[in-house]
Amino acid sequence: MPLTGQALVTGGAGFIGSHLCESLLRKRFRVVCLDNLSTGRRENIAHLTDDPGFVFVEGDVAEPEPLWSTGPVDLVFHLASPASPVAYLKAPLETLRAGSRGTEHALEVARRWGARFVLASTSEVYGDPAEHPQRESYWGHVNPVGERSVYDEAKRYAEALTMAYRRSHGVDTGIARIFNTFGPRMRADDGRIIPNFVRQALTGEAMTVYGSGLQTRTLCYVDDLVEGLLALALGGASGPVNLGGTEERTVLELATEIARAAGGTATVPPVEHRTLPQDDPGRRRPDLTLARDLLAWQPRTSLADGLALTVAWFRERTAGAAPATARPGEPVAR
Template sequence: MARHRTGRAVVTGGAGFVGSHLCERLLERGSEVVCVDNFATGSPRNVRHLSAAPGFRLVEADVTRPLADTGPVDTVFHLASAASPADYLRLPEETLEAGSLGTRTALRLALRHGARMVLASTSEVYGDPLQYPQQEGYWGNVNPIGPRSVYDEAKRYAEALTMAYHRTHGTDVAIARIFNCYGPRMRPDDGRAVPTFIGQALAGEAITVSGDGLQTRSICYVDDTVRGLLALADSGATGPVNIGSTEELSMLRLAELVRRLAGSGSPIVHIGRPADDPRFRRPDTRLAEKLLDWRPAVRMEEGLRRTIDWFMAERAVPAARSAAGEVTAG
């Protein structure tokens, strides 16, 4: 299979959680990086440590509109989108536009420069799956008009548009379906299970588990997810390819695990389950293993420990500043 070289990359959504880690790894590999973000859900703080790195450029822009000239490009990584339920329910139109107009912008950029375009899609395209584990050939079980549809259908449309460009224009493309990524730089108010449980455990608050907590997820540490994206970019594979961990656990078990690792005494309480919340989520990753020689390396407990340590350090920074008199009440 032909290999692709990422000499100069554009990363849309590059100041987001996954995007910032991807920018970091690309720079470590010697690539030049143009990080594009409108900071709707990302933050300049996520890439501030990269600002002085040779070959790094941060561009504030909305990918639903035409981008200014980025210069030569070898690879376009399209990650721009709200990704957590809290964000895409708050930004429904923007989420749909990131999947439609934003994907078109990324594809046009790749087509113009003869670049490879890697779409960061999602396991949400499978909806509440009737197949277990989920294989790439499964078409999904998605409610097209439910509250989650703004994200699910945006990504399904993005995949369709990506393949249309591939078939019509010969654009070099790849589709990654990311399963429940977690790790440092997730926002405490992200709304997804891992940062919510960690924030509640560290604050000594009740850990809120939706429904009976028996619904499952397969969470994958961000370093592994980024390795998968890079392996896909480097390959000649079109995909879609599942990128995720096969370590599956219930949300109740995840809450108990976070509580233990955080050394917290927080009680676990059950709240209402959101509409269309998938019951099961576990990827079949045999295609990634075969085509990319990729599999997760970070075990769940280790990844959660690293994430908890990061959250603890983040909580300590404001406290330290306040103690030094750098923060005052407004």
């Protein structure tokens, strides 16, 4: 079969990036995966390295040299950035550089080759929102000097830069605002709610809940999120377009559901409350009207099914078995 085209994925060894690389290969793209492995992992892409259509380049998107070695490309996906609070608070300057220099370098690649460019932005651009659910037209409620600002403002700048390249240089761009996403290949130590709760449920520890636990989140399974990114890339929408889940839960409800998915029998799992971090949003849920209208996209995997797959992956990985990443009823991908 002939190749569909060539794609560059920055941050391709990360959680979402590795799933995106995998999906692009299935669609017959040649894939160049660029990652400096600061938060990405080689094991996430180890099963792809024997594919003749896959090339891994270890390099930092904030430095231009690795990008110019990738050759002509038709699609550029810019995902490179620490994404969890634990990661970006440890590397604040690197996070800002990934969103500023890194975005500019990736945009220059797209400009040079006439490629379609997709920015992986974030729901964090809405901050602690006064609007619920959040529409793309909402400008946000963000603290520009708080600890989280290194990530929030890096992504807001990246969006502004992407639109400037579109207006000034005619680069074909799309912006995805990604809401909480979960699934296999998340780092167990990244501090986010799903890996924290899954690890604690599997080891019998108390669930760590920050604040009252009444703050809400929606969660999108990673396979669905990748389908949304591809729909944006292969379409003509400029965005921003929200991509995320619709099943809203409080943090305490999520703790209970994850405990049950892990085989717990208690009606309410043991919980350890800790101080709520600065600027942690009270409610977060995307308005998906644009995603449905422009991309014909909405999440397909239920929260229960996604949690079951994620818990199974963490359990098997802990036991040293090959992780299951397939949907219910589909063959397991190795």
